Amino acid sequence: MTAAAGCGGDSDSGSGDTIKVGLLASLSGTYKPVGTELRSGFELYLDTHDNKLGGKKVEFSVGDEGDGPPTAVPAATKLIKKDKVDVLTGIVANGSYNAVLPLVEKAKIPLVSSNGRPEVKNVDRLWHTAFLSDxxxxxxxxxxxxxxxxxxxxxxxxxxxxxxxxxxxxxxxxxxxxxxxxxxxxxxxxxxxxxxxxxxxxxxxxxxxxxxxxxxxxxxxxxxxxxxxxxxxxxxxxxxxxxxxxxxxxxxxxxxxxxxxxxxNYSADLDNEANRKFVADWSAKHDAPPTTYAMASYDAASVLDKAIAAADDKGEVNSETINDAIGRLGKIESPRGSWEFGKTHSPVQKWxxxxxxxxxxxxxxxxxxxxxxxxx
Known part of the structure; x- marks a missing residue:
């Protein structure tokens, strides 16, 4: 079925067979190790799924969040305004959320974030694959x-x-x-x-x-x-x-x-089928075991994969239909064990x-x- 990608907000990616995804993560500063893992986790999912999400080819753009809002805002602005992404993922620092969310809401694109998150009042376009920070x-x-x-x-x-x-x-x-x-x-x-x-x-x-x-x-x-x-x-x-x-x-x-x-919420030695595959794929590319940061970003890609496919089945893929489809996913099988989004659009999960x-x-x-x- 033909997709109409990039119909949300300021995005105009144009190609019906392509989804534009932007990842915002700390690739410099104090939390560079965390941001690097977020990027690697998302890239691993793409690498093991033919660089596609929901059957659509992915144009993947990355922005450096740095240590917080002063660097996160311009990086997010570039991803949304210039790269015209259909969906945003990542974010390391809690302080970045409230600074970046107005940009997401104005562009009317979903944010599938993948590290610790503070309490946020409006989660209509915010989905979270890691945890609330408390x-x-x-x-x-x-x-x-x-x-x-x-x-x-x-x-x-x-x-x-x-x-x-x-x-x-x-x-x-x-x-x-x-x-x-x-x-x-x-x-x-x-x-x-x-x-x-x-x-x-x-x-x-x-x-x-x-x-x-x-x-x-x-x-x-x-x-x-x-x-x-x-x-x-x-x-x-x-x-x-x-x-x-x-x-x-x-x-x-x-x-x-x-x-x-x-x-x-994750340990690399958890014994379940999804984790065995994740660890094997990760180990083929990295010397160290996978982390919760990589796992949550891998799951963000998995969420988008399922949501984009579900939107396509209903006839149209754009930022709005992807956002709607995420809310209907239910149980998600993950390397951490099964989990699902709760009322705050963050995981109900085991620790x-x-x-x-x-x-x-x-x-x-x-x-x-x-x-x-x-x-x-």
Whole structure:
């Protein structure tokens, strides 16, 4: 059936057999490792599906989000205005969402984002294949309360993503009856992105009555945090985290990361058919195991693949019909296990506890147990 691609908003891609997809991700700055994984995950899906989504050839454009709105907005503007994409995907930093969404809404194109996302009021054109940023902490909080005999010290970066990630943990932890070791019961915030020396913070933790630490960091900050933690007076305290050991940061952290716990919606050793295929395809192109960042972006491509095919079956493919079709997809089989979009257009999904352990000659985030199913 002939597609009328690019009929949404400012897009005019023209060819009925082509879909224009733009990916916005941090390819420079603090979160370059995360953005690179988002790009690689989406590209893997295209590579293993003949560079087609829903049977349509894909013109794939990439924009550098950098560290947030100052670079994200011009990059998104180019993708929407100049490249005239039919759909946008990606986005690493929470701060980028509210800056980019007005552009998406004006152009009337769907955004299928693929990393942590803050709460957003209008999700009519926003779909999300990763998680809401308060969910990882909420998923592990009760487990930490049950495992740790005493107060827990919460620490994270002083920006929106940190507020969301740590807030999810501290709110659920206190609700479960847990107590924070922080002075005044308030999370310790480290200036972002300039904090590279965490030793003064670790000294404060060691002087507190903390029996464990909960933190969120990613990219280079995660490397600095873990290496210095292992050398600090707080090193004997169990460290529970979101994302601190995920991705290419783990080899850089080395032995300093051993035994660290993390909460995540994905682990490369999950035993299901979709994950076995994903890991095999990924391993054929990459030396390291796949990450949740790559998986969520791979799933974004899978969502678009199914939605574009469904729109085509109904007679017309454009930004509006793709957006409508996404809302009718139901259960999605994924390397993480099956999931579906909830009311907030983000996944209702299972979360896992992992621990950094030796896996052959390398360290890996090894799945320990299921934690909770989170989502609306």
């Amino acid at each position: 969910e990882p902490g909420a998923a592990i909080a009760e487990y930490v309360k049950d495992e740790v005999n005493g107060p827990v010290y919460a620490i994270g970066p002083d920006y929106q993503g940190g507020y969301d990630e740590l807030g999810g943990f501290t709110d659920a932890f206190k609700k479960a009856g847990g107590k924070l070791a922080n002075p005044g019961g308030e999370t310790k915030w480290t200036p972002f992105p300039k904090t590279t020396n965490f030793m003064p913070y670790f000294a404060d933790i060691a002087q507190s009555d903390a029996k464990a630490v909960y933190s969120f960091y990613a990219g280079k900050a995660a490397i600095d945090f873990v290496k210095q933690y292992a050398q600090s007076d707080a090193a004997d305290l169990p460290l529970y985290t979101a994302f601190v050991t995920e991705g290419s940061v783990l080899p850089a952290q080395g032995k300093a990361a051993e035994d660290i716990y993390s909460v995540l 896992y506890l992992r621990q950094v352990r030796p896996d052959g000659k390398q360290l890996a985030n090894v799945m320990v147990q299921d934690l909770a199913t989170v989502g609306d």
